[in-house]
Amino acid sequence: MKSKTHIYAVATGTGCCIPSVVVKNDHFVNYPFMNEDGTRIETPGEEIVEKFQQITDIRERRYAEPGQTTSDMAVIAARQALEAANFDPERLDYIIMAHNLGDIHEGSNYPDILPTLASRIKQKLGIKNHKTVCYDITFGCPGWIQAAIQANYYIKSGDAKAVLVVGGDTLSRSVDIHDRDTMIFADGAGAAIFEARESDEPVGMLKHVTRTDALEQLDMLAMGASNNPEDKNPCSYLKMKGRLVYNYALSNVPLLAKECLDINGLHLHDVKKVLIHQANAKMDEAILKRLFKLYGEKDMDMNVMPMTIDTLGNSSVATVPTLFDLIVRGKIDGHSLQSGDYVMMTSVGAGMNINAFMYKMP
Structure with missing residues (x-):
């Protein structure tokens, strides 16, 4: 018996923004690291950095360029995804942006989240269609995956035929220079276009x-x-x-x-x-x-x-x-x-x- 045709959400295009600023581990050697109780960590910086790399495998990370915000990186990733999918952005039903702290501007750690980053992406892409609905989600590091799950619901319900799902952060601007965890965090953005596809088999x-x-x-x-x-x-x-x-x-x-x-x-x-x-x-x-x-x-x-x-x-x-x-x-x-x-x-x-x-x- 022939399988019943269903609607599935398929990623037809992907993109990412990997910032150009490379920050190697030796950048942190002279950081004034402290314990949580405020006492100075006396371990030599070289030893701190070496142990950090052994624990995490991180030897370098990427930071956003001066003047570059999370939504700027998100737009770069989104444009790549749209180009890969050969998709007209005016046909998007939703733009969902996952992040944690919004557009943190250079020299500030204030989380700028109004208006939503998704709306900023829409504006920067020049989308005129008022039915392209935009909103953000904050779900921690699993945010992009959760946004993709929401896109899947929209598509399977018939409410949407195409959803742009973007995730990005500039965590380098929200870290404490006195905390060794500073060395873990980085910046970047990734995106995918999910489109509705009819199929007899799961896809x-x-x-x-x-x-x-x-x-x-x-x-x-x-x-x-x-x-x-x-x-x-x-x-x-x-x-x-x-x-x-x-x-x-x-x-x-x-x-x-x-x-x-x-x-x-x-x-x-x-x-x-x-x-x-x-x-x-x-x-x-x-x-x-x-x-x-x-x-x-x-x-x-x-x-x-x-x-x-x-x-x-x-x-x-x-x-x-x-x-x-x-x-x-x-x-x-x-x-x-x-x-x-x-x-x-x-x-x-x-x-x-x-x-x-x-x-x-x-």
Whole structure:
């Protein structure tokens, strides 16, 4: 019997903005790092940086250019996606922009979020169509994935035929120079055009899983005061309880990833690539190892998990769409995607939120 035709959300074009400013680890050697109690860290800067690289695998990251904002980078990524899809932006039904702190301008750590960044993208793209609806979501690092999930709902319900989903952040402008976590964060943007496609067989975005843990985990990632007690700005800097975040992710992301595979009727061996939020290379490797263990696998194939964090750092919501775009365009050695390949996209971040969806390449 012939399968029933369904509507699926398919990424017809992708794009990303990788800022041109390269910041290597030695940039931080002379930073005045302090402990949370305000005492000076006496460890030599070279030793701090070396240990940081051993823990995270990050050796350099990208920062936005002076005068360049999150929405500026988002527009660059969006234009690439539109060009790749050969898509007229006037036909967009929605623009959904995922970010955390809006357009933070050079020299300021004030989060500029009014008007929405999605509306700014629409204006910068010159879209006249008043039915192109724009809004932002703030969902921590999993924001772009959650925005894609929302786009999928719009398309499957028949409310939309095309949605531009963008994710970006300029975290370098919200970090505390007295906090060693400063070295983790980076800037960037990624985008994809999702279009409706009729198909007898599943294609594009499949089923997803999302969870939020906000009772004991709420402040694992939050805005807070500087480690420097002389800085009196109370909630101006991005703060992370690194060990707690690591333990939370290690305990919960593998379980959610398996749940996502289960509801899609797939086994880990069916997956060509796992595109995980590039937060910390060692953490991501530990997550993948636990996922393999859930399937009784002692040896894991690291090639299933492409990484960019060593040169791009943690650009928050931009990491997954940037990674997807680079692979689609053949810009990551040893990694490619073909028609029929299954891809899992998953992330964890402030909220605390975790999500994942399966994607079948068209």
